[in-house]
Structure formats: structure tokens, C-alpha cells
Amino acid sequence: MSAADALLVLHFAIVVYIVGGLILTWVGAALGWGWVRNRWFRYLHLGAIGFVALEALIGVTCPLTLWEDALRGGGGAESFVGRWVRHFLYYRAPEWVFTVLYVAWAAATLATLRLVPPRR
Numbered sequence: 001m002s003a004a005d006a007l008l009v010l011h012f013a014i015v016v017y018i019v020g021g022l023i024l025t026w027v028g029a030a031l032g033w034g035w036v037r038n039r040w041f042r043y044l045h046l047g048a049i050g051f052v053a054l055e056a057l058i059g060v061t062c063p064l065t066l067w068e069d070a071l072r073g074g075g076g077a078e079s080f081v082g083r084w085v086r087h088f089l090y091y092r093a094p095e096w097v098f099t100v101l102y103v104a105w106a107a108a109t110l111a112t113l114r115l116v117p118p119r120r
Contacts, residue, residue: 004071
């Protein structure tokens with residue numbers, strides 16, 4: 001696996017954390033899972049989606065995307081892992097669609113922080 005592919009897998013893991021973290025918090029709150037109220041988990045999760053939403057609002061490309069593109073040298077062959085992770089990570093849609101989704105997810109994360117507060 002190339003460095004660019006490894007970075008792509010890391011990027012995908014962050015996306016899974018942002019999306020899955022909120023969903024698991026909702027499920028965990030309903031089922032009484034204590035770990036979903038962990039302060040570190042919740043505040044890092046809010047920080048991650050807050051960073052993504054802010055990037056989208058100010059029109060900045062994600063640094064991980066820029067770094068991966070630089071490592072690939074602007075193109076070239078891609079490994080099996082890289083091809084499939086890229087397939088699931090990058091979608092074609094107008095930029096405003098992503099901005100709305102990121103901001104909505106950040107708002108839902110913030111609301112969840114209030115509705116399902118973290119504990120010490």
C-alpha cells in the first residue's frame with residue numbers, strides 16, 4: 001500500500017468516525033450504553049465535524065485531500081484499496097450540497113451534545 005493509499009484509508013476512517021459516531025451516540029443513548037457519554041469521544045467528535053463544516057463554509061479543500069493528491073503526483077495508478085476507498089469516499093455533487101450536509105451534521109452533533117450530554 002502506498003503512502004497515498006494509507007492516507008486515503010485514514011481519511012475514510014475519519015469519515016466513518018464522524019458519521020458513525022453520531023449514529024452510535026443516538027443508538028447508544030437509546031440502549032443505555034455508557035461509553036457514548038464519554039467526554040473525550042464526544043468533544044473530539046464535535047471538533048472533527050466542526051472542522052469539516054468550517055472548511056466547507058469558507059471554501060477550503062480538506063488538507064488530507066490535498067496531501068493525498070500531492071503524494072499521488074497529480075495522477076497515476078492507484079492500488080486496489082485506494083480505488084475502493086476513493087469510490088466510497090468521494091461523490092460527485094455540487095459543492096453547496098456537501099456544505100449543507102456538513103453543516104447539518106455539525107448542527108445535529110451539537111444538538112446531540114445537549115440532548116445526550118457527556119458525563120465525567
